[in-house]
Amino acid sequence: MAEFFNSISRRKFLLTAGASAGTVLLAGCLGNPPEDVGGNAAAPTTAQPVANISSEQAPETTAVKLGYVPIVEAAPLIIAKEKGFFAKYGMNDVELSKQASWGSARDNVEIGAAAGGIDGGQWQMPMAHLITEGVITKGNKPIPMYLLAQLITHGNGIAIADKWQGKGVDLKLSSALVSQVKADGKGGSRFKAAHTFPNVNQDFWMRYWLAAGGVDPDNDIDLLPVPSAQTVANMKTGTMDAFSTGDPWPYRIVKDKVGYMAALTADIWKNHPEEYLAIRADWVDKNPKATKAILKGIMEAQQWCDNFDNRQEMANILSQRQYFNIPVDILIDPLMGKYDMGNGRKIDDRTMAPLYWKDEKGSVSYPYKSHDLWFITESVRWGFLPQDYITNNAAKAKALIDKVNREDIWKEAATEAGIPAADIPTNTSRGVEEFFDGVKFDPEKPEEYLRSLKIKKANV
Template sequence: MTNRRKFLSVFSATLAGTLFLNACGNPPEKGGGADGGTASAPVADAGLETKTITLGYVPIVEAASLVVGVEKGFFAKHGLEVKLAKQASWPAARDNVVIGSAGGGIDGGQWQLPMPHLITEGIITNGNKVPMYVLAQLISQGNGIAVSNSLKKANLRVDLTPAAPTILGFPKTEGRKFRAAHTYPNANQDLWIRYWLGAGGIDPDKDIELLTVPSTETLQGMRNGTMEAFSTGDPWPFRIVRDDIGYLAALTAEMWPVHPEEFLAVRADWVDKHPKAAVALLKGLMESQQWADKAENKTALAQMLSSRAYFNTPAAVLEPALKAEYKLGADLKPSNDPKLGPLYWNSDRGVISYPYKSLSLWFLVESLRWKFHPGKLDTIEQAKALVDKVNREDLWRQAATELGLPAGDIPKGSSRGKETFFDGIVFDPENPQAYLDSLKIKR
């Protein structure tokens, strides 16, 4: 299993490198900012320390607001040219941010957590420490766990307990362990499927085989039986259902409503050298997120993302996913609740974009749960100190104030409060140890 993980990580990092797309070539259209179709004209001279930044992205719905910011001119409005660079995989993004844009890589971009924190400490970069800052949350939700049609009879759903005997019985019935996959180890999509399995009484390190597979291999892997389950962002889970390869066992929104998903993080040296440009980046992002979140813009958003330059995926696949028009479970029960879909700005828990330290802490506490990084990340105190070093709530607040956001949309503190999961487990950021103690399956 370890050799396969290493092989796939190296393969995916080497496969296609990075495709750079100067997506700022189109000037902003005339319009009315976040409330209308497009941003207003670019700022003639915003007084920024630099006029450009290169951001990496992976073509899943988590990246939507970055694309909107470029195509609708929200970044340009604030005097910044954002160059988007499509990443072949998460290992490629990791390697490219270490290189930096000066060496042909990237300055930052879209990240699964806790990748920026781990890169800061050199934990996933062979000891090469590249300090980063988490500036904003890009999205909440928009992820799912898809299951092969070979398990239709078991009808795996959010509560996995009824289907646990089927999964645990694979060695006897299939001659091997149940296989599940995610796109990058020890980060978002790995943690979602681990939580799901653990809540159902299945140990992801002992009872099954857990693989790392690039999202582009999702469809083929499910078709040929390489895996029985896959955790990743839309449009991939939606495509698995649409192509009748499998079904959606669980939306991450069902597991943890309004959960933190992927984030904007940038190299600390770039931010420290260009603080005004960093605030301009955030202002453009906030307006982009507001635009992407509006129901009336979902069709246009799907069309925008579908282009070959970005996702190269049919709009007919993207639009239902953006509108949360899902078919859940083996019986394909229709679900049209917008609260279960991708959220870019508004939610029942307040503004999505804010980089709460409490939410980042959960990812590092989960790293402790599974003992991902022994000798490098071993205590809750280390986790808290790392979050304090990396999360820059101050820059978000500055950008929000300059943008003129209502005071009610600007959080006053670093904690969103207690978080409750579908199985009744509570994460209290004031007492992470109690959360760890409450989990039955852990290392």
């Protein structure tokens, strides 16, 4: 199974996320960049804070190379760089490297920054766990990773081609549509849905939405990987019916009037975990103080991002050529929680927006181990991982989570940074989670959750 996963993820599933491929080295302090093509506003000049750290907390190195994919999940990394929060804690030489795809990020963290790759960065879940296990690496070689912080809540959506307007493809699928899709799957024109990389969260969002409506994503439709930047063109030509990815791509499909949004992931699972910061374990073990300095910079950036008075400036920064290279107006409304879904539904709710520091359930930045367990349980649900990860009260899954999830380092960094005790969770479980179809996930009973699901590959 691991060899099959490695083969398909390497050869077929690439994400081209945004503008240019390859590595982009980012300057430590922007002056006044010119207005970008496509109406992108110039970002304001940023004053770099002066580092004020004790000798006990001074990082072992001031340099790290972090990869990112240009979607809203990357904002804390970019803002920490641009607003000087990394430098404030002694990390003056943080290099942000734009990744051409999730596959490229995986390959680059395998080789490490010393060999021209990256030390870590932004990841979909549970990529850090799969890389640690050697499930998606070259030759299935384990590359231990540490998951250090959650970057964001929300920020993803399910976009649908305009030809499905009024035909029952909305937040919940109509029974007539489900019957049609199943009939087409037996020989007709099959419904085609896509995600950006297999067996990780954007794949999971599409699978959960379809299965909740009674559609088996493995048997009733074609579920494919497609580069994000290709989705608008595919919907224009009528070759793609649905797509799951991060902002700004779903909203761009609406703005270009080629599709609409059936659901935000905030509809499917309110206050759900999204992407994470993870770094190679060998780098963290060698540089524990530098790791905490990185975390402090990201925490401060997340708090800055969660001040909605900063979101216009945030959109201006993210829109620039070296980052997302898209017009500001594609970014600003979703960042403010304003969504024209393109099907008559309009949302103006900041609790539905991308959130980086706090949401209605509490901490966003803290990496709850119970969330890791949900992603691993879903991996078992769809046959991406063997069932023995979840048997015996998920002993194998929990052992892997304990190895990868370093919430203890997050807590140390938060304490050193003076984060109020009320903002530092005391439990590694966020408790029972509930989804839009009424299904509940109790992290104390993952097998019971699997048994409750009607559509699955796992024989539980």
